[in-house]
Amino acid sequence: MAQYARNAAAVAVIRLRNPPVNALSLTVLQALEDGLKRADADPSVKAVMICGENGKFSAGADIQGFSSPKRQGIALGPLVSLIERSEKPVVAAIEGIALGGGLEVALGCHFRVAHVQARMGLPEVTIGLLPGAEGTQRLPRLIGVPAALDLITTGRHIPATEALKLGLVDEVVEENTVEAGIRLANKLIASVSLENVSSKENRELCKHARILTGCPAGQPLGPRRLSLKPIPRLPNMEAFLSEALVKVKKQARGCLAPELCFQAVKAATEQPFADGVQRERELFNILLTSGQAQALQYAFFAERAVQRWTTLSGASWKSASPQPIRRAAVIGLGTMGRGIVTSLVKANIPVVALEQDVEYLNTGRKAVMLLLEREAMKMGQDAQSLDFHNPARLQFTVDFDGLRDVDLVIEAVFENMALKKEIFKKLSGICKPGAFLCTNTSALNIDEIASATSHPQQVIGTHFFSPAHVMRLLEIIYGRHTSPAAIATAMQLAKAMKKVGVVVGNCFGFVGNRMMFPYVQQAVFLLEEGSRPENVDQVIEDFGFKIGPFRMSDLAGLDVGWRSRKGQGLTGASLPPGTPARQRHGRRYSPLPDLLCEQGRFGQKTGKGWYQYEKAGGRTARPDPWLHSFLSEYRDTHQIKTRFIDQEEILERCLFSLINEGFNILAEGIASGPEHLDVIYINGYGWPKHKGGPMFYASTVGLPRILAKLQKYSEAHPDVPELRPSAFLKKLVAAGNPPLKEWMSCSGSQSSKL
């Protein structure tokens, strides 16, 4: 709701109230409208001030409301117009946040005062929408087209100081913003009432108020009504807009909202306000009914839902308390370790960084310092707090003794079980008993690593994604003995590092990589059967992935998987003689990646892999005629009949096999809901957010269709168990294809609800 109050003077205060973020639900909008009408009708009220409860102006429209089937009641756009039309001055006092519809309400006000720590923005684009309460028409009139386009198409939040520079707010205050708002309202009242008084003192006061408000005498509000303002012209508007469109399209990668945001702002440059509003409405409705907005809003809530973690044994976020991390250590300063140190320093956690010898330590130190310098450059003035040249904040050592008093260790050495166990055994003897021992592994068994220590309850998997200081995902893996406090602490750490932590159970590859295996496997099988790497990558990238499986494999290095397969005895010297080339343990196997590695083709680092590059370390992938003839010869050798494989088959075999594994994971209780899988895929594996994640996507395709296709492909490839439909998928189809929210109640696993 919105609370209406009168202070002693002539200012009516309307306080938006809908905890926790004062989202503009229909009830809030109705109360806001009632408050405005009441103030208007009361002759003793001379000005109105709108603010938000609990130090937050508003996070905008209630996002839940967009998916409710019947959204009836007052609309936000007309309400913003109502505010603007008020004959009594309306001041917005912005504390905390003014986002989306919240900022649009403020744009309808005649004056805006913001607290210095407030943040503002129009993030609708990030949930697949546009600022549909006339914000695309008012903002460019206030701050100009380039700045408005930037804010509206990126959705970025800006601090109050930047808002002041842009002219988005009139005043930034460090003290109580509501009081500042009331003071301004009183000045405005004085400026109007004193207009006709002739004393020198009053004329001075009046002049002061006009300077502050920019109102010509006798016409107090006209110039403050943004709908009446002309768009600030640019000498080269047309050229500017065409360039901006190219940029927006490039960044959007198949997501509709940024381009439609652009179209709405463009309309503001071409049409009168009312027509622009009409165009904004049309574009808003296109977005609202597009599947993309639903997917992005699902992703918004999924990210928040995974914070409420649970485990199979019933531990959960409700009862477990995170422990404070006053000091952390990182073991191993390879690519991952360097990124992890950087993330910890940025989270203001003092770090001890340890390497096995001085040579590795010096190389690691240089690399970490370089990363931190770069981060500091990006952060500007805020970088001072990093203080990473101070040994009390960041210390480098080769001595395990330096780890005696740390609260948490993240081991980030080579992916080798024996080595990890050796390190954990050492840590168990050196670290204090309450220290949390985290292993950065992408697939290894957490229980086996924990077995090397005397406190397995302190051991937990923290799977970072490369580059670790950039990627948002942190897969948090609990083992059989991991304590709830360890999970809660790892989740808290993720938050401190501005990452999204997702708690999952322990199995080979955990969630992300386990689902990735069948996807990559299908991609390689498709090559055996007739596709080329560039065909497969194109289909996957057209779907919206940032990078296809073969470009990704070249980037990560083919040798990584090769080493792992050798370790598993799937290839290399330990392979028993007589093993069929294309079969392992009775299942289909493709030796293609091994053969490439045997040729020294490790990807970008060697200049050749699934593609060719301009040089070793080159980045531009070009189709490689050598690889094409190599594939032809391979098919001849193994008597595989080459066939044309269409885009649909490529997409379905890659994605549906990945989704199928997702259903197995859910059935086993490795993750407590489909949201977990989706958050992992969006934040760690480049799944297009506007498609909501693999499980959400499956729900939009329809489970019966996924099942039918898997059945078809499985019949065609009976030696590929990953194509055999998951029993859980079959169960859901038999249960009538329930909505995603209801899947887990059909799972029969003990996993808790979100």
Ligand SMILES: CC/C=C\C/C=C/C(=O)SCCNC(=O)CCNC(=O)[C@H](O)C(C)(C)COP(=O)(O)OP(=O)(O)OC[C@H]1O[C@@H](n2cnc3c(N)ncnc32)[C@H](O)[C@@H]1OP(=O)(O)O
């Ligand atoms: C008819 C068309 C008219 C107009 C067009 C206008 C459209 C809009 O305004 S769309 C909404 C635009 N606003 C946003 O996108 C802001 C979204 N929220 C956030 O970015 C963040 O939540 C925050 C910065 C506001 C706060 O962040 P933080 O402090 O980290 O808290 P949480 O993110 O965990 O949020 C707390 C709690 O609030 C729920 N929530 C946040 N914003 C909204 C919202 N706009 N509508 C509904 N609910 C919201 C969020 O889900 C959390 O709840 P749970 O813990 O229960 O999940």
